Amino acid sequence: MSYTVLAAVSGLSAASDSGDGFEAPTPEEFYQPLFGSGDFSFTRPMALFAISAVLIAAFLIVTTRKAAVVPGKGQWITEQGYNFVRNGIAQDIIGSKEFLRYVPLLFTLFCTILVNNLFGVIPPFQYPTMGRVGFPIALALLVYVIYQVLAFKRKGVIGYLKSLIPDGLPTAIVPLILFLEIITYFVTRPVTLALRLFGNMFAGHLLLLLFILGGEYMMFHADGIHMKVFGAGSYILAAAMTVFEILIEALQAYIFTMLAATYIADSLSDHH
Amino acid sequence: MEGTINLGGNIAILGYGLSAIGPGIGIGLIFAAYINGVARQPEARGMLQSIAILGFALAEALAIFGLVLAFVFRSA
Amino acid sequence: MHNIATAAVAVVSEDKVGERPPIVPHLGELIFGAVVFLALLWVVAKYVVPKLEQAYAERTAAIEGGMAQAEEAQKEAEAAKAQYEAQLADARAEAAQIREDARAQGAQIVAESREQAGTEAARIADSAQKSIEAERQQAAVTLRNDVGRMSTDLAGRIVGESLEDETRQRGIVERFLAELEAGQVTPEKVGGASSGDATVAGGSPSAGGATPAGAES
Numbered sequence A: 001m002s003y004t005v006l007a008a009v010s011g012l013s014a015a016s017d018s019g020d021g022f023e024a025p026t027p028e029e030f031y032q033p034l035f036g037s038g039d040f041s042f043t044r045p046m047a048l049f050a051i052s053a054v055l056i057a058a059f060l061i062v063t064t065r066k067a068a069v070v071p072g073k074g075q076w077i078t079e080q081g082y083n084f085v086r087n088g089i090a091q092d093i094i095g096s097k098e099f100l101r102y103v104p105l106l107f108t109l110f111c112t113i114l115v116n117n118l119f120g121v122i123p124p125f126q127y128p129t130m131g132r133v134g135f136p137i138a139l140a141l142l143v144y145v146i147y148q149v150l151a152f153k154r155k156g157v158i159g160y161l162k163s164l165i166p167d168g169l170p171t172a173i174v175p176l177i178l179f180l181e182i183i184t185y186f187v188t189r190p191v192t193l194a195l196r197l198f199g200n201m202f203a204g205h206l207l208l209l210l211f212i213l214g215g216e217y218m219m220f221h222a223d224g225i226h227m228k229v230f231g232a233g234s235y236i237l238a239a240a241m242t243v244f245e246i247l248i249e250a251l252q253a254y255i256f257t258m259l260a261a262t263y264i265a266d267s268l269s270d271h272h
Numbered sequence B: 001m002e003g004t005i006n007l008g009g010n011i012a013i014l015g016y017g018l019s020a021i022g023p024g025i026g027i028g029l030i031f032a033a034y035i036n037g038v039a040r041q042p043e044a045r046g047m048l049q050s051i052a053i054l055g056f057a058l059a060e061a062l063a064i065f066g067l068v069l070a071f072v073f074r075s076a
Numbered sequence C: 001m002h003n004i005a006t007a008a009v010a011v012v013s014e015d016k017v018g019e020r021p022p023i024v025p026h027l028g029e030l031i032f033g034a035v036v037f038l039a040l041l042w043v044v045a046k047y048v049v050p051k052l053e054q055a056y057a058e059r060t061a062a063i064e065g066g067m068a069q070a071e072e073a074q075k076e077a078e079a080a081k082a083q084y085e086a087q088l089a090d091a092r093a094e095a096a097q098i099r100e101d102a103r104a105q106g107a108q109i110v111a112e113s114r115e116q117a118g119t120e121a122a123r124i125a126d127s128a129q130k131s132i133e134a135e136r137q138q139a140a141v142t143l144r145n146d147v148g149r150m151s152t153d154l155a156g157r158i159v160g161e162s163l164e165d166e167t168r169q170r171g172i173v174e175r176f177l178a179e180l181e182a183g184q185v186t187p188e189k190v191g192g193a194s195s196g197d198a199t200v201a202g203g204s205p206s207a208g209g210a211t212p213a214g215a216e217s
Helices: A004-008 A044-064 A074-093 A097-118 A135-165 A169-219 A225-268 B011-040 B042-075 C003-014 C027-159 C166-183 C190-203 C213-217
Strands: A031-034
Touching: A004 A097, A004 A135, A031 A044, A044 A097, A044 A135, A044 B011, A044 C027, A074 A169, A074 A225, A074 C027, A097 A135, A097 A225, A097 C190, A135 A169, A135 A225, A135 C027, A169 A225, A169 B042, A225 B042, B011 B042
Parallel strands: none
Antiparallel strands: none
16 A cells, blocks of 8 residues: 555556565555645645646636737637537527526536546646545535525425426326436436546546556566566557547536536426 | 466456446447437537437446445445 | 655555545545635636626627628629629620631631632633643644645645645645544555545535534634
């Protein structure tokens, strides 16, 4: 354990002790406190999350401070992302009547998740913040609170429950459907929203870790020529997986934002 | 022990493997339908894409549950 | 780095946070994440989105304001284009006209020169034929005169007296020549020639003015 933590802290380079054979990377390696201890220790993902927030805020403010009718280069980049969230997600899903109120939330969600996910493969950071379940839960909790509050405010308790039941359902199965829908709306949705992001980032990064550490072990610590070949193959696979991982990271940012918009739209609409 | 690779495992991870079968098939079906739809009607691509991604996310949730539960029961 | 690592190891051995199943959140991270995200959301909502929306609105206004101008410009451009197209069509028609003219003119020149050459050739051939004919005729006349004179001379010498009667002499010679040309006289020995001559002379005494050679030409 001590060696793997060391390895992870020093940039995932050192493999486990050569005397012990290969130790597969474990989920524990994602816990990397910088100082403090216990539940309130300041961890590496916290630092990264703060850095990402500062970077995003600085970039967005700098590129939009002098927002012009004819955009410059930076403003153009920001506007591409903003357009994508505003028109591609918010307007399409929530509808052009009320979407503008939720654009800041969705845009911030998208930027935050995208940047933090990409931290998983960008060299100086190389740690997917969303691979620590606390962050996805924080974001999902926020979305959850917003869409539940919206639904209750719009429809009232009774109206909300009524809106969960599709029209024209036989009375006999209404309680069953209601139960399932309540589970869906109050449990499944937020949990999957958080865990999908977490699971993808966590598993993806663990996989990369496994390929890189395994490759290194076979390359430099194991005996035999064939092990060197396997190690090289492992490295090549790791490179390919990294490219795939970038795709997944962007896709997950899109999915999270889109699902948040979908849930909000569900709360705003009268019908099921 | 020198030079050997010990890959330990846990039965819970097998559970994850099983739980990934269904979503895998489901995601395949979703994207097959999406590709079909786009091939028939390329102008509907934008609309179909968000629906396909939504379906993909919903199907994937099951696999995510499997992964998470694998870790939960592994330490139990 | 080493210090941090040892600290980390110490922490891990101290408490069990690192060994929790990965889906149990680290409370600090959860709270920190929420706070930082809310701060970022505030920044975005306060400073970024309004600017972008403002830019959008301005752009929309600019586009709508520019719309009239653009329409004007488009009309102008269309007028210019129509004019240009008309000019182009004119020029094209003119060019076609010129080409057509040139072609017609060329054809005419060719026809003319062909005709001219034809007439010239015909004229040359005609005049050549005429001069040939004239020469032939002249030669025939001269020959006839010579033959007549010579034969009368000879006949006169043979007979021993000059054949004075021009008219008769001429008539005889002419008749002989005509018969010769018609193939009625076959060459004979000199001995029988006189009797032949006599028969010829007796057979057709009145062939006088007829000039078969002249008629044949």
